[in-house]
Amino acid sequence: DIQLTQSPSFLSASVGDRVTITCRASQGISSFLAWYQQKPGKAPKLLIYAASTLQSGVPSRFSGSGSGTEFTLTISSLQPEDFATYYCQQLHSYLMSPFGQGTKLEIK
Amino acid sequence: EVQLVESGGGLVKPGGSLRLSCAASGFTFSSYSMNWVRQAPGKGLEWVSSISSGSDYMYYADSVKGRFTISRDNAKNSLYLQMNSLRAEDTGVYYCTQQFPTDFWGQGTLVTVSS
Numbered sequence: 023d024i025q026l027t028q029s030p031s032f033l034s035a036s037v038g039d040r041v042t043i044t045c046r047a048s049q050g051i052s053s054f055l056a057w058y059q060q061k062p063g064k065a066p067k068l069l070i071y072a073a074s075t076l077q078s079g080v081p082s083r084f085s086g087s088g089s090g091t092e093f094t095l096t097i098s099s100l101q102p103e104d105f106a107t108y109y110c111q112q113l114h115s116y117l118m119s120p121f122g123q124g125t126k127l128e129i130k
Numbered sequence: 131e132v133q134l135v136e137s138g139g140g141l142v143k144p145g146g147s148l149r150l151s152c153a154a155s156g157f158t159f160s161s162y163s164m165n166w167v168r169q170a171p172g173k174g175l176e177w178v179s180s181i182s183s184g185s186d187y188m189y190y191a192d193s194v195k196g197r198f199t200i201s202r203d204n205a206k207n208s209l210y211l212q213m214n215s216l217r218a219e220d221t222g223v224y225y226c227t228q229q230f231p232t233d234f235w236g237q238g239t240l241v242t243v244s245s
Contacts, residue, residue, distance in 0.1 A: 023192075056231035058175075065225060065235035066175065077233065109175050111230065117163060117180035117189045119230045124174040 024048055024112050028122035034130045039100045043125045045093045045110035054114035057086055057095045058121075061106045070095065071113075105129050132156040132234045134226045139239030146216050146243070152209040152226030152236055160184075160204035162229040166211050169238075170222040178224070179211065194220075216243045 025048040035041050045055065053073035058066035068077045070086035073093055083098045097104055110122040138150040150166070166178040179190045179200040188200050199212040209226055223238040 060175070065238065068231055068233040071231040113230055117182060117187055119165070119180065120177045121175040
C-alpha cells in the first residue's frame with residue numbers, strides 16, 4: 023500500500039509569510055495527488071488536484087507542485103483565513119486513497 | 131446542487147454494530163464511485179472505504195477490513211456502511227464523499243463506541 027508522509031506536522035507562521043508543506047509518497051504516484059484544507063468542525067475543502075491544478079474558486083496564492091514521490095503545497099502570502107490543517111491524498115491506486123497525517127498551520 | 135446527508139451514527143458498545151447511510155442528490159449518483167472517510171476526535175482524516183459506481187469493486191482500509199462492509203443502492207441514490215465488531219478506536223465523525231478528488235462531502239455523522 024502507498025503511504026504518504028507530510029512534513030512538517032505543525033507549522034507556525036505569520037500573516038504575509040510564504041509557507042511550504044511537503045508530502046512524500048512511499049512509491050511513485052505520478053501526479054495523482056490532491057491537497058485539502060480543513061478548518062475545525064468543517065468538512066475538508068479541495069484546494070489542488072493532479073498535483074498542481076487549482077480547484078475552481080481557490081485563491082491563486084495556493085499552488086502545488088511535484089510528481090513521482092515528492093510534492094509541495096505553497097501558500098505565497100498567508101492570509102488570516104488560511105490558518106487551518108492541510109492534508110495530501112494520493113489518487114494513484116484506484117479506490118484506495120489514503121491521506122497524509124496532516125499539517126496544522128498556526129498563527130505565530 | 132450536490133448534497134450528501136449522512137445518518138445512522140450514535141453511541142454503541144464495543145463489539146456492537148451500526149449501519150450508516152448517506153443520501154445523495156444533485157448529481158447522477160450511479161455514475162460516481164463513493165467513499166467513506168472518518169476522523170477521530172482531534173485526529174487527522176482517515177480513508178475508510180470506497181465502492182465503484184456499479185458496485186463491482188470495494189476497497190477497505192486495513193483498520194476496518196473484515197468488520198465493515200460498504201454498499202450502495204443506485205435506485206435509491208444511497209450509500210451505506212455496515213459496521214460490525216466496533217472498537218473504541220472506531221469512534222469519530224464519518225463522512226460520505228463523492229468520487230475523489232472531491233469538494234463534495236457530507237456534514238458527517240458521529241459514531242461513539244464506548245461502554
